[in-house]
Amino acid sequence: MSESDHPAEKRVFGEAIERDEDVPLLTGEATYTDDVQLQGTAHLAIRRSDHAHARILEIDTSAAEAMDDVVAVYTGADVEDSGVPNTIPTAWMLPGLVTPQYRMLAVDKVRHEGDGIAAVVAETPQAARDALAAIEVEYEELEHVTDPVESVERDVPPVHEEAEDNVAFDFELGDADAVDEAFADADRVASVDLRQPRLIPNAMEPRTALADWDVATEKLRLWMTSQNPHLHRMLLSAGTLGIPENKIQVIAPEVGGGFGSKIYHYPDEAVTAWCSMQLGRPVKWKASRMEGYVTDCHGRDHTTSAEIAVDDDGSVRGIRVETHAGLGAQLSQFATATPSYLYSTILSGEYAIPAIYCRVIGAFTNTTPVDAYRGAGRSEGIYVIERLMDVAARELEMDPAELRRTNLVSPDEFPYETAAAVIYDSGEYERAMDKALEHVGYDDLRDRQAELREEGRYLGIGVANFVESAGLSPSGLAGDLGAQAGGWESSIVRFDSTGTVTVLVGTADQGQGHRTTFAQIAAEELGVDVDDIDVVEGDTDQIPQGLGTYGSRSASVGGGAIARGAREVREKAREIAAHQLEASVDDIEFDDGEFHVAGAPDRSYHIQEIAAEAYLGHDLPEEMDPGLEATNFYDPENFTFPFGTHVAVVEIQPETGEIDLERYVAVDDCGEIINPMIVEGQVHGGIAQGIGAALYEGAAYDDDGHLLTRRMDEYAVPHSTYVPDFETDHTVTPSPHNPIGVKGVGESATIAAAPTVVSAVVDALEPFDVDHLDMPITPEAVWQAMGGEE
Template sequence: MSQAVLGARVQRKEDARLVRGRGRYTDDIRLPGMLYAGVVRSPYAHARIRAIDTRALEKLDGVVRVYTGQDLKGRLGSIPTAWIPPDSDLKTVEHPALAYDKVRYVGDGVALVVATSRGVLEDALEAIRVDYEPLPAVYDQLAAMKQGAPQLHQDAPQNVALHWRAGTDTEDAFRRADVVVRRTFRQQRLIPNPMEPRCAVAQYDEATGELTVWATTQNPHIHRFLMANILGMPEHKLRVVAQDVGGGFGSKIACYPDEVLVGYAARDLRAPVKWTETRSEHFLVTTHGRDHVDEVELAGTKDGRILAVRVRAYANLGAYLSTAGPGVPTILFGLIVNGAYDIEAASSEVYGIFTNTTPVDAYRGAGRPEATYLIERMIDSYAREIGMDPVEVRRRNLVKKDQFPYTNPFGLTYDSGDYHQTLDLALKTLDYDALRQEQAALRQQGKYLGIGFSTYVEMCGLGPSQVAGAVGFQGGLWESALVRVHPTGKVTVFTGASPHGQGEETTFAQIVADRLGVPLDDIEVVHGDTDRISMGWGTYGSRTTAVGGGALALAADRVVAKAKRLAAHMLEVPEAAVEFEQGRFYPEGDRRRGVSLQEVTLQAYLAWNLPSDLEPGLEASAFYDPTNFTYPFGTHVAVVSVDAETGEVRLLRYLAVDDCGPVINPMIVEGQVHGGVVQGIGQALFEGARYDQDGQLLTASFLDYAMPKARSLPRLETLHTVTPSPHNPLGVKGVGETGTIASTPAVVNAVMDALSPLGITDLPMPLSPPVVWEAIQAARQSGGVS
């Protein structure tokens, strides 16, 4: 059984309900007497609230209540950030659930309306008149730092929210360098857009004083932890439930004003209240991602050895500090800017800036895509500078197999790897030499083919709690698991992780089936409910299988260990002489006698005849705190053609060779890679948030914000190597973010490779046809080779 279930392409348990339309998403909840809430949002990026006129609502039947920022001031705590990087001088500014004096971005909430129906609510939201005094706004982080820029918060002079540094001295390496490459990159703002908009439903039980909040969250326990404080209620009287959640990609980590407001209203009105985000609202108020301006310098020798890299980043944090906002551009970015390369000296310096824009937080990869983009683009720039194949530069600088565990210049310890193996496999799969020959032949015909690489590593499986504390994360990062074997031998598994599309109801069942030797169908995985799971830290940072799965493996092993003691008693042999295989206990070397786990379980519950020191029942929990992050790695390659007449980039091939350790379910892992890769391609070619001078979001719907579509993509090729992580029970590394981290620079490198005959070295993302076409025109006019 063990070989059959672990590593098998098992169909997902969750699909049984999802393909039938029987998923239970938060917006599917309908409670008797449920009211509908909506938020009146600022149309200005920066303005003073003069007055709010709600008189028109008196004529509308069905309006139950309106709350303004002034009504709630002092009744609700500030929405806090949960990440305070040390030595960053972070300005933890107030973030009221509803603005009461000043609005700071388009979408900032100023009033909450509660009505009896969706229709009445919409009428009411339109009928409220808010008198604003518009103030000058600033949307760009560099502009916001300048003298005389509009100030968002009194306590943050020149809008600097944080200033953080890490790394080693790099001066010496730069002095010794043959070559110094300098580049400035803009990594544009992205909008996560999981397909399910956010939603919250709250219900207050007067009899018990308990408030239940169903919310679209990736981490219900963090929500409870934060909301108990914001709402001023005892944590044990607050229940947060994440049912089926329709994707998150980081945007459902944050504790937002909206779910707090819904909880408040339900308690205040003694009635169930629902708020459902519209997609238009999502664009405006759900956290955005990326938005960096990065100055990068690389020092190297002329024979391809990188000596040092240093980065100065200006990260736009938006109008307020989101839950993980300050940690993303510092800890998750600045500690890994050397990438997968053995570089002796490296440093990073980060400014986090307030602007009149939507708050920025984690978006798939969160900091690591930004770091990877820089180093991978710099490698190609450096290779071009010294006239070397970028593959060769990579080969010479990648951390070698015998260097693990490898400590990078920021003190991170890369756990295990064989980076060169993934590169070799990719080259072989592509027939790299032939591809280069084809490229040369096409260039003769005036056609532009490009090949781009990204040999990435990332830190994930967040993470050791001690490290979490050291880097200012205001929580632990261990995970909990409870494995309960019921008297009939059926199993319920409770995990503190909170998957929302990643398929852990299946992979976790596979882990338990493997450990206990029970059929998959006899195992149910429960997640996402603070009343059913004691504590957990949720799903993000590709931590669920490495940390949550690790906890689960430990808990399952504890179940087996206890059952083994009882089995020894039943078989009348010493415990040390009992073997456990495929769900049965045997006396050592004797397969004729034996008892099944199911039989042992029943005896454990009947407790008629237990060893004197054994308690009845059969369940075990584990709180697993890893000793390190995990470091998945790999080689991604994009092959593109560029149409010089239209500027259109066509992806011809995309190959991902990843190593995320042992694979529990290849089908699910491939799916994670596909989705991740396409989100990264989205950044390279299609997506980008745009603001105008007044801080209005111009890309505020799917009409204006280009999401990747099926027709723009090639068939994706995926391959794997397997290097276990030495420090977690399953050896797994995490795969949820690798695709996004790797693919953006692979695609951009490919386009720059295609355009290299024109002397084009860098273009701003997204590489849309106008951007590429104009660059080609400019290059041709300035006499570049065509």
């Protein structure tokens, strides 16, 4: 925005205004999918496999069908016979990708615990659930595998016949020869083998769907817990149900958290829609918490060996990374993009690394499918490079912060093309790093650490730098990488005749605060009060096109589309004002909502008065159409690359191995900040999730392939008392790639926090020669690493 248009003291963009959405969300007034009530609704429950891997020999539904209040029972064969396309398509192709057919309900085999086999529709939710147990399924159990390395290395019956060796893809990035040379020439080499466990997203609201097939118009309305209603509309139409896209309306009302788990086009919501089509009445499905644990996508699941080549002066010469990424039993929409491109292209971190090579083997296993989880791919990648920095620092006997600093990309190198094939937009890495280290008092802490060690106390200081590819655009780049969807976003900015504004946008909030921040963007551009702006998302009939909210793209891509749309509206209003003021458009200035002739501020029209005029249409410039609205499609030039430095301070209790997380300092740079309070909230939540990964969380399977961590008291999401008060700060390095200079922030802190905390714990254990511990680092693991005996 040009300086003259918006005097600094009047800015709304950048203000910590309170979240507009919170009162209804917190008082229960807001409408979630399950709050939507339609007359005559029947209820769906899904019978799921309790085997990890088995052939289905026979399904007998007769007893269930005979039960009270049961309306219908359907199997996978019924769905297949109905003639719908019946595929859950993958939205990201990779070279050589094996794409087995993925159906709404299993037909021949079950491939993981929780795989859907049959659908019961009944008059009440209870009747539907009760009937599940009456369905008799005869299985022939097959050997199963839950670990991604074992799945390709051990001789096991394949999860899919199409992939004999369980390999879905074998992906490479970078220059293997250049890396070999770097390793041959470098003074030293350090390496680390690591495991990033499966994480379970744990959104507060379980997945829910309500489908209403209108027999008269042959139109499907589907309310669902979705991060991307338009993508769901597209995938349902083409791949799954075969309904024309213009006959589907997907509505995502309030969504209670997603964290990546509500991007996926799951079979269950599609089954709900299919049942409604069969019965011609509304059908509702709601996952129980436990059902969510075995069917909501999981995240991460990487087993990695990584090496780094460094010279004695600390310069990094190259890195080599090989990963087995567990995909689970099916290819979800982004399962293929996350461990391949999103992972490998961020391996350079904040550093100028001349040679990078990465290989990823995507492995099918008999587990819940993996898809995006906060930080998807970038978390896994930054974890690897930051662990490598720590082991290299040990090898060189160099301070780990110093080694990092030595290798930072410097501000004059931007745009910076990494050896991992992406171009970073902008960055002042050292500034953020200095700020974090100063804030925490790094040098003093190192002195204190040395003193305490004398007393047999173990303080650890962990530092991690991160950079993140956020935005997932432009479309051309996404397409080159294999995306089966674009990278743009779409907005409609519309004045009414009374001067209020509706901003419609194709993103879909799950708690991020779009209603507030997007109103701030429009208010800034239009010079109207935020209270006069209504932000609408999540309904494909209201905002016809969009892609959704994932990859921390809404502020930069959605916000960019809103700013551009608002500017177009403002320019049309300027023309109308010029006409009214009998002046030339070029002479009209815009100042806090008022148009006036340059040098003559006394006679002016407010943009809201102009809106009235635009709809009256009595006296518009010649050849101008009435109305004051704009539709915008915005396809940015590049991703945005937020970055920052996080520092954690821990003390280990030698008697028990307990880890006291004493301090946590985060300096983030997400470019221009729309709302500092919301950004801070995003950072807080993100840190908590990263700490969860580092110290507490991890899905575990038993020997039968059953998920052991299937309840909230078994899967350890950190409580508020497990985390310290966060000390946050930021720097501002605008992105040159969008009209408002913002970068994403939604995933940043999760990406940074896991390596930071692990680094701190391992740092504390230096006197015990420990140079790595896998997540989640439990007190027991620490205690053993310190030489504790069983």
